Amino acid sequence: MNERVKRALGPVQPDEQIDRYIFIEKYIRPDNTIKGPAFRETREGEFLSVSRTSTLNEAEILALGRATVAFRTRKEIIGWGRLSVREAENNSFLNLTEDENTRLIAETPEIERIDEITIEVKDTPYEENPYHADITYEPFVTSIMKHLAKKLAKSALFIPPS
Amino acid sequence: MTTAETWTRDTWQTSYTGGRGGDDPFRKIINQVGESLLEAKRGSAQYLLLEQAFEELDSILNEFSEANWDGYEAIPIKEDAIQETKDFLSLLGSKLPALSLPEITPEGDGGIELEWYSPETGEFTLSFDGQNTITYSGIFSDTSETLGTTPFNMVIPSIIETNIQRITK
Numbered sequence: 001m002n003e004r005v006k007r008a009l010g011p012v013q014p015d016e017q018i019d020r021y022i023f024i025e026k027y028i029r030p031d032n033t034i035k036g037p038a039f040r041e042t043r044e045g046e047f048l049s050v051s052r053t054s055t056l057n058e059a060e061i062l063a064l065g066r067a068t069v070a071f072r073t074r075k076e077i078i079g080w081g082r083l084s085v086r087e088a089e090n091n092s093f094l095n096l097t098e099d100e101n102t103r104l105i106a107e108t109p110e111i112e113r114i115d116e117i118t119i120e121v122k123d124t125p126y127e128e129n130p131y132h133a134d135i136t137y138e139p140f141v142t143s144i145m146k147h148l149a150k151k152l153a154k155s156a157l158f159i160p161p162s
Numbered sequence: 163m164t165t166a167e168t169w170t171r172d173t174w175q176t177s178y179t180g181g182r183g184g185d186d187p188f189r190k191i192i193n194q195v196g197e198s199l200l201e202a203k204r205g206s207a208q209y210l211l212l213e214q215a216f217e218e219l220d221s222i223l224n225e226f227s228e229a230n231w232d233g234y235e236a237i238p239i240k241e242d243a244i245q246e247t248k249d250f251l252s253l254l255g256s257k258l259p260a261l262s263l264p265e266i267t268p269e270g271d272g273g274i275e276l277e278w279y280s281p282e283t284g285e286f287t288l289s290f291d292g293q294n295t296i297t298y299s300g301i302f303s304d305t306s307e308t309l310g311t312t313p314f315n316m317v318i319p320s321i322i323e324t325n326i327q328r329i330t331k
Contacts, residue, residue: 037267040269146309
């Protein structure tokens with residue numbers, strides 16, 4: 001682990017920028033907005049991997065993604081979804097009330113019991129990626145994750161490499 | 163039972179008599195109505211759109227067939243999810259053009275997402291995992307949201323039809 005980098009990053013800050021690498025063109029709409037699946041982690045109960053990139057330029061961001069994520073797939077990075085820590089954490093889910101335009105999840109009892117899901121960005125560096133962080137959910141409720149992913153995607157800006 | 167809305171999945175499977183490779187979009191819906199109606203539908207704009215959607219689903223099944231296809235440990239797209247999505251789209255086809263066809267997206271859990279989106283009205287998605295359950299999620303321009311799950315028994319649930327119309331109005 002690069003101690004110099006670890007010290008330079010420090011604790012996660014609300015205004016810090018985080019990037020989620022994207023490899024699938026179908027995740028990006030024609031108007032360059034991002035679809036929810038780009039912000040879903042497949043592993044059950046796991047966290048959403050992002051990178052803390054406030055101190056990096058575009059070339060470094062691209063190199064980081066290729067070295068830490070892209071090598072696992074034969075696909076090239078088409079860009080990243082960027083948002084701030086604050087924007088991510090502001091998407092905490094509150095239980096919906098039933099009115100004319102919203103509906104409580106009547107057919108999903110596990111969701112009915114949930115009042116709030118706290119979203120937090122946690123610093124989780126590792127040897128190969130000292131900039132790594134995780135977007136975590138507490139509690140983790142599978143049937144809500146797709147909705148939260150959509151909200152994160154909506155908060156994010158798509159940045160293609162120039 | 164004579165309408166798609168009253169047929170259950172079991173009924174579809176016992177009465178379906180096949181078609182072009184088993185994927186003729188309108189065959190499942192109208193196989194008891196008669197060949198004349200089928201011929202009337204074939205070649206229609208709705209039929210062609212459905213045919214394109216089916217081809218796209220088959221393409222997705224092939225393209226995203228390897229593990230970790232998204233770089234984040236995605237699993238291969240499930241054939242059951244593809245078939246379930248085709249079943250839903252077949253039902254949707256009978257309601258075109260009132261309900262428009264969605265965008266099709268592979269999901270990292272092996273499922274398929276259908277999305278209706280408009281910058282003016284918002285986004286509404288359905289997820290199919292091949293388990294006879296639809297997970298739906300919507301974020302609308304009036305800041306309201308909706309989400310939940312509902313069984314899929316070869317009928318378009320009213321809540322889903324209503325929310326699709328909220329996006330496509």
